[in-house]
Amino acid sequence: MYGIISHKRISEIGKFQIKDITKISFQYNNPAADRGGTVEDKEKIKEFMEYINNCVVAKKKIQTPMTGYNQMAGLYIGNKEAMSILFYNNFIEINGIQYNMVKNKLSSEKIDDFIKSAAFYDPLIQYISLMTDSKDLKEISNQIMSKYLDEYKKDRVAKELRIADFTINKIDDIQGNADKFNFFADYSERPADMNSYCLAGNGIIKGDWFLNRTSFVYVEKVNNVYRITNMGTGR
Numbered sequence: 001m002y003g004i005i006s007h008k009r010i011s012e013i014g015k016f017q018i019k020d021i022t023k024i025s026f027q028y029n030n031p032a033a034d035r036g037g038t039v040e041d042k043e044k045i046k047e048f049m050e051y052i053n054n055c056v057v058a059k060k061k062i063q064t065p066m067t068g069y070n071q072m073a074g075l076y077i078g079n080k081e082a083m084s085i086l087f088y089n090n091f092i093e094i095n096g097i098q099y100n101m102v103k104n105k106l107s108s109e110k111i112d113d114f115i116k117s118a119a120f121y122d123p124l125i126q127y128i129s130l131m132t133d134s135k136d137l138k139e140i141s142n143q144i145m146s147k148y149l150d151e152y153k154k155d156r157v158a159k160e161l162r163i164a165d166f167t168i169n170k171i172d173d174i175q176g177n178a179d180k181f182n183f184f185a186d187y188s189e190r191p192a193d194m195n196s197y198c199l200a201g202n203g204i205i206k207g208d209w210f211l212n213r214t215s216f217v218y219v220e221k222v223n224n225v226y227r228i229t230n231m232g233t234g235r
Helices: 010-014 042-053 108-118 137-151
Strands: 007-009 023-028 037-039 056-059 071-077 080-087 091-094 097-103 163-177 180-191 204-206 209-222 225-232
Touching: 007 010, 010 042, 010 080, 010 091, 023 042, 037 042, 042 071, 042 108, 071 108, 137 163, 137 180, 137 209, 137 225
Parallel strands: none
Antiparallel strands: 007 056, 023 037, 023 071, 056 097, 071 080, 080 091, 091 097, 163 180, 180 209, 204 209, 209 225
């Protein structure tokens, strides 16, 4: 144990060793603005765990309910979450208990840099939002579908899901009104890595493209922002 009995490292609180952690899941307080992700690479996990475990913490005498954390990290051993950590500017919260950082304070900027460099993520429909001046539902449908597919072109998307290009072949069968509607989309994708790409849903393989993939997409408008609420291959 580190020094004074009330001063501990994160692994001591969790009663695990760094090598036990097999996955780290990250998220931000505002996931619509910043995406989290998952790290399963052993060396990257070791790098992050050694960084946060160098911090020495002490349980806060007064536990004050807080909001507005910077990042959250879920530490996993196998498929079981061993610890949840919320990172604030001046303290951290471990499994719902707040701790002051008394030595080797953690930097929110360093954690952010690590997430952006090491964590892969799967774009989720609830993070896709669109503001547009258009009043035409077909144009809005095309814009929000394009924005959704563009997310899968980003480097931080896991290679099994990442695409290099896409085309939207058809948008039709639009039902609803400007505040709540759904539509049918026919689109094609070119995977970034054909050998590792994991095809979910439908589509026809032709060369290095998956052609004529189809989805029904559900959209709602709240406070002048369009969001995808659901997607599926059938209504």
